[in-house]
Amino acid sequence: MNILIAPNAFKGSLSALEVAGIIQSNLLKLNPDLKCKCLPIADGGDGTFDVLTHHYNGETHIISTIDLLDREIKASLFLTEQGLAIIELTHVAGLSLLKPSDYNPLNTHTFGVGDLIRLALDLNCSKIILAVGGSGTLDMGLGALRALGYRFFDKDGLELKGGGGNLSSIVTVDTQCFDRRIMNVDFQIACDVENPLIGECGAAKVFGAQKGATSEEIDLLHQNHQYFAELIKAQFQIDISDMKYGGAAGGIAAGLHAMCGAKLQSGSELVFQCLDMDEAIDECDLLITGEGRIDSQSAFGKAPYVLAQKAKEKGKRVYAFCGTSEFLQNSPFDKVFPIKKVSQSLTEAMKRTKENLIDAVFSMRGVL
Template identity: 35%
Template structure:
């Protein structure tokens, strides 16, 4: 029997690779001679770096960068096993969790640290980039990132501006003569799972900036800044960011990547499944095991389980999904190629207890074992 395991992490508990190991243990308790193919995956958000680095035998880099408010922190990114592709999560340098609630202020925060990660990867020879842009603390349209990469943003008097939300409205011209070497040869693929426009009622400021610390006046000022900045960029590069679906992601960073670096925005799960070559690894499989920490109605919106099940359905391979929690509305995933869905929880338990890695691993192993005992029973009865 051939089993392919392609599950997202149980965040805060088990990594994608650890979860796959636990599934393998459960399968082999029933089918000891089975072939188990383990493919760490993620959907472009938290866990993407680890999934791709572990899945390709790559390496990790730690770099001292500026956090959203300019304090020095240590951030991590990965380089795939072939040494060509840098895998970054912008949140590791410019993410909301890096700030306390009192520190959040999208007028002041910057993506400068994300630019520093890109710069380090360029210096290490990477020319291909996969960057997840979820979880940002910023609304600077990539100004800070590009500042770190050598671009200058100037006001009406020619004074250089720092990259942050409040300076969007003050920017009148852009000087890109100092961009660092190698940047023009780099290719940027951006994992982006939202389609918000750059500005307006559904744009970056109105939809996301409040959770980043903006009050109502800031929301209006940031939105006006994005409108103005878009015109400056359009005049310089002929690129209307406001016409790009997803430009409003990460406080306009999606639009900034496209305008300044030629970045291509795609759903994260589609990128990951292509990079891991999951489709070919499914060939000849009897079952595919997928899952994530919680499965609910949102799991059909570009998340790992239904991304995996879509590939499996093309090959007519049954898909079993597991999760720490299964919501009442999770049944919708059955309409998206998941044949059976199970919670790993065996008895009432607190969330903290459930997320203990040893306990979670035990629950996964035992429940997978029971699932495959049922499969074997049916196999014997109907063979």
């Protein structure tokens, strides 16, 4: 039997690569004759860099830059042998870099992301994939745009820095020093959410609170996003207010689309393209996927769910492991194996994810 093992990370417990390795090694203990292929997956959020760099041959390049609160940080990008640069926003602007007491959504910024993009251009890349999920910012890419040469001025002619709190003070956008090399590169952004920039489902309204914004700050940031979107529309003739994926990572997706020509895509679909996932599904008899939780939100673009749908369209069996689950109507999964023990609290279960996953793999003995 040919088994394709393609899990997402169990966030907070195990990476996608670790989950795939555990499943494979224990399946082979059950049946050494199984033929297993591991293709860990991601959706454009945390861990996308690790999944893609595991798949490609290439070299890691490191620079000194600043994080989302101006602190010095070392950050890396990966350049494949084919000239593809892989960058993950969380390395320099991720919420995971902050303690809750440091959350500052009016001032956090993406300058380090622009630094990494410039490094990719200096390395003569032909294509860039930027994974943007997990950000701690709401600056619409203002910081990254500054790192790429754009300059922003207020009504008094003073140059603006900072994050999303400054967007409504911008009166003039100076493009003279913009690094136009980016316009000659295939620049793709892997988005982990489909939300637009503006509206009740927009970046500030939906994601502001988790990045530390108060209700007043959420309203202010939403207004600032509206203001900057209108300014971009007037100067660049591009309407980014309600485009799909535009609200990803605090609006950096919309900002880089309008001002750097970036193409916005589903992170899951983009990762699947890189991994040649359609071909891998064709070759398997059984797909095994999974992530920390499978629930009603899984149907809204979560990588394991999208992958399971692809496999079912091809008539394949699909099993999924997860920490916890809830019933899904019209589920693409033939079997779901929740690994959390009934007697365990969620905290305890997360500490014992590896042991629980091993037990769950062995429970498959009768269904392989």
